[in-house]
Amino acid sequence: MTGSPRGSQKARDTLEYLRDNISSGAWAVGDLIPKEPELMELIGVGKSTVREAVRSLATFGMLQTVPGVGTFVRARTPVSTILTEFLVDHDLEEVLVYRRSLEIEAAQHAAVNRSEEQLVLLRDAFARSHGGAAAIDRCDQSSTPGSFHLLIVEASGSKLLLDLYLGVISVLQKASADGRVILGTTPETMHLDHEAVLKAIEARDVRNAAHSMALHVDRDLGLRTDMLEFSPQTERATSLIDAGYDPGQSEL
Structure with missing residues (x-):
């Protein structure tokens, strides 16, 4: 200067x-x-x-x-920016897997650590996201203040998890803008997924919070090259169900 x-x-x-x-x-x-x-x-x-x-x-x-x-x-430290620069050189499929791990971990911790005030914010974000095409846009803008996914990460109570998440999402948003990552779900399915995650967090149900989020992130974002074979139920989702998860518990 x-x-x-x-x-x-x-x-x-x-x-x-x-x-x-x-x-x-x-x-x-x-x-x-x-x-x-x-x-x-x-x-x-x-x-x-x-x-x-x-x-x-x-x-x-x-x-x-x-x-x-x-x-x-947007972040307490520059960690997310440093991570973004680091992840740019990595395969996008690996970044998606890393994002999946962070989302599941956040949902589990949010089920334990969320406050009543954070629960109110989550309910409000869920209500706002229900409405056709607007719902699809919000899941791909997961670092926007007040978005459903970001609120879950904040409710986890982990500042490090939040910094890591913002770094990962920044990479995926850039890839989305370039057309390399696209949404593979419908507004209706996304609404049901969000509802299942929200109900699990409301009930402080760690197991269902993890399973519901895993099912959601398995089908909401994917590489454009994968879309010809993209289906609502991926191999990872099937393995979770076979392991004993009952989607009916979350009213999916």
């Missing part, structure tokens, strides 16, 4: 102020940070300094600006 030494110090102070509030949890993941005028008053700097600091943290994956809404906290 160019400018006078005083200006550089103000930029560093602004960046540190924002980063400290994020890493300490004062601004939680998914929260809107204060608006630009408020930040200018709180820190005592100008508009350009605030904007530069926000852009820097957005580059690191810690903030996400949504036009017309505001700037959300």
